[in-house]
Amino acid sequence: MARSTNAVPANHPPDSGISAEAIRSIAAIAGISLSNERAEALRPQLEAHVGLLRAISALDPKMTEPAGELHLPWKGPENHD
Amino acid sequence: MTDSRVELCDLPLVEVASLLEKGAVSPVDVTESVLQRIEALEPNLNAFITLLPEEARRQASIAEREIRDGQYRGPLHGIPISVKDLFSMIGARTTAGSRILADWIPSENATVVDRLVEAGAILVGKTNMLEFAYASVHPDYGPALNPWDTTRSSSGSSSGSAVAVAVGMGYGSIGSDTGGSIRLPGAYCGIVAMKPTYGRVSRHGAIPVSWSCDHMGPMTRTVADCAALLGAIAGRDQRDSTSSHAPVPDYLSELDGDVSNLRIGIADTYLRENVDREVQLLIDKAIEQFTVMGATFETVPLPPPSEAVPALLAIITSEAAEYHLPALQTRPEDFSEPVRERLELGVLTPATSYIRAQRLRRQFIDRITAAMAGVDLLLMPTSPVVNTPLEDDLATSEEADPELLAAMINFTGPFDLCGFPALTLPCGFVEPGWPVGLQLVARPFEEHALLSAAWAYERAMDWHRRLPKAVTELV
Numbered sequence: 001m002a003r004s005t006n007a008v009p010a011n012h013p014p015d016s017g018i019s020a021e022a023i024r025s026i027a028a029i030a031g032i033s034l035s036n037e038r039a040e041a042l043r044p045q046l047e048a049h050v051g052l053l054r055a056i057s058a059l060d061p062k063m064t065e066p067a068g069e070l071h072l073p074w075k076g077p078e079n080h081d
Numbered sequence: 082m083t084d085s086r087v088e089l090c091d092l093p094l095v096e097v098a099s100l101l102e103k104g105a106v107s108p109v110d111v112t113e114s115v116l117q118r119i120e121a122l123e124p125n126l127n128a129f130i131t132l133l134p135e136e137a138r139r140q141a142s143i144a145e146r147e148i149r150d151g152q153y154r155g156p157l158h159g160i161p162i163s164v165k166d167l168f169s170m171i172g173a174r175t176t177a178g179s180r181i182l183a184d185w186i187p188s189e190n191a192t193v194v195d196r197l198v199e200a201g202a203i204l205v206g207k208t209n210m211l212e213f214a215y216a217s218v219h220p221d222y223g224p225a226l227n228p229w230d231t232t233r234s235s236s237g238s239s240s241g242s243a244v245a246v247a248v249g250m251g252y253g254s255i256g257s258d259t260g261g262s263i264r265l266p267g268a269y270c271g272i273v274a275m276k277p278t279y280g281r282v283s284r285h286g287a288i289p290v291s292w293s294c295d296h297m298g299p300m301t302r303t304v305a306d307c308a309a310l311l312g313a314i315a316g317r318d319q320r321d322s323t324s325s326h327a328p329v330p331d332y333l334s335e336l337d338g339d340v341s342n343l344r345i346g347i348a349d350t351y352l353r354e355n356v357d358r359e360v361q362l363l364i365d366k367a368i369e370q371f372t373v374m375g376a377t378f379e380t381v382p383l384p385p386p387s388e389a390v391p392a393l394l395a396i397i398t399s400e401a402a403e404y405h406l407p408a409l410q411t412r413p414e415d416f417s418e419p420v421r422e423r424l425e426l427g428v429l430t431p432a433t434s435y436i437r438a439q440r441l442r443r444q445f446i447d448r449i450t451a452a453m454a455g456v457d458l459l460l461m462p463t464s465p466v467v468n469t470p471l472e473d474d475l476a477t478s479e480e481a482d483p484e485l486l487a488a489m490i491n492f493t494g495p496f497d498l499c500g501f502p503a504l505t506l507p508c509g510f511v512e513p514g515w516p517v518g519l520q521l522v523a524r525p526f527e528e529h530a531l532l533s534a535a536w537a538y539e540r541a542m543d544w545h546r547r548l549p550k551a552v553t554e555l556v
Contacts, residue, residue, distance in 0.1 A: 026428070027425065032410060032413075032428055046429060048482070052394055055391040056438055066442075067293070067440070
């Protein structure tokens with residue numbers, strides 16, 4: 001896909017205001033150590049990513065529950081694993 | 082172009098299987114033909130990470146003896162096949178296209194590898210792929226090159242599999258698809274490639290991108306070959322809790338080629354919006370052809386890609402980041418820069434976004450199920466563009482580029498989100514000889530309907546008989 005193509009309507013947000021320091025702090029919670037330079041370099045990518053996340057925030061899931069399901073084996077007569 | 086100098090390795094899988102069953106050729110001959118093609122083209126195309134010629138020859142000798150002794154196992158017996166390098170294989174390094182796993186040699190087979198071995202297939206190698214199937218080439222391996230034009234991208238992430246199949250370096254390959262990674266390289270390389278229903282093929286032993294979105298599936302040169310390969314790998318696996326108990330049909334024998342009562346759904350958001358004109362023209366011609374064959378078309382209210390792709394990416398980025406977190410914490414410099422960035426974006430994705438995306442996923446499934454209530458299949462392009470220049474492709478970019486990734490998977494990603502089966506097959510070529518892919522989508526576990534419609538279309542056209550430039554230039 002060429003750089004010029006943008007089939008999904010981009011939900012370009014204004015600058016989300018997430019600072020490099022905030023990026024470093026959030027990453028640190030997950031045990032990721034980012035330099036200030038790296039966090040700063042990541043900001044443009046994060047802005048685009050936040051745009052996609054805002055697109056899903058704008059949709060109403062109504063009463064649906066998450067799709068993730070726990071499957072437990074049922075050892076019934078018609079289902080032997 | 083079609084070429085009269087077709088060699089044994091260029092024939093369809095099912096034709097060679099018939100010759101093998103009758104004893105007209107031996108697995109040793111077939112394997113040598115494929116290995117010769119690999120020797121001739123692999124230096125130019127970079128389709129494999131690991132080749133297994135000696136093991137392939139050993140398996141071929143065993144298959145030859147078994148068939149001669151009347152122990153024919155079925156259509157994959159004695160057939161050279163490859164697997165994407167994210168499938169674990171005992172004794173063969175499994176890198177997933179990464180430096181992180183560059184030296185990893187598994188002690189267990191992936192389920193699909195076990196099933197290929199049980200079916201008597203000859204495993205010729207592990208194919209090149211984008212790093213951890215996550216949209217970028219790792220510089221240690223470089224890209225697999227498009228055999229129709231090596232200046233154009235072969236897409237990804239199952240790029241090596243698509244390239245290998247297109248040029249006769251094996252009769253089929255097994256790939257994986259999380260946002261389009263089977264179908265996009267399949268379309269760019271002019272082959273048939275299927276993402277089956279989620280749960281149809283076991284994921285056990287495949288390095289994951291995203292547990293809830295990963296699909297494993299066959300990549301071949303013809304639809305019948307695809308049916309044969311799917312039949313060998315599909316079915317319940319107790320080692321994958323999400324694999325289905327749904328019975329596995331005999332996909333190959335169920336191909337009937339009758340589309341006279343087929344109802345096909347289309348939607349403008351999947352046909353006209355941001356689609357290259359050349360792609361649109363070929364898709365319109367495919368619609369005409371299906372109509373000539375007796376199918377009917379109706380517009381259906383599909384939820385647009387813009388409501389599915391962001392949710393899919395929220396899920397993928399979160400699950401991928403969690404899987405790779407230990408390596409991201411300890412050796413981040415060993416990831417390629419864009420994959421490292423994507424994983425870091427996953428770490429920064431709120432749990433609330435992930436849960437919202439899973440709720441929207443359930444809603445998307447409900448909506449697409451309702452939209453397909455009156456039709457058997459959906460039809461659309463596999464990719465909105467024909468292909469892209471290699472140097473301007475996301476796979477070779479130095480940045481994560483979330484918006485470009487979203488655009489790339491615009492027509493494929495929605496069906497990873499909902500888990501419905503989808504298949505790409507060639508629907509024509511644009512100058513100067515680049516293939517274009519047509520995508521068909523079916524309801525869950527209706528792969529047989531997908532294959533039958535694709536088979537009918539394929540038989541009416543001759544696109545699958547054309548050989549890539551890389552092959553026709555061999556003299």
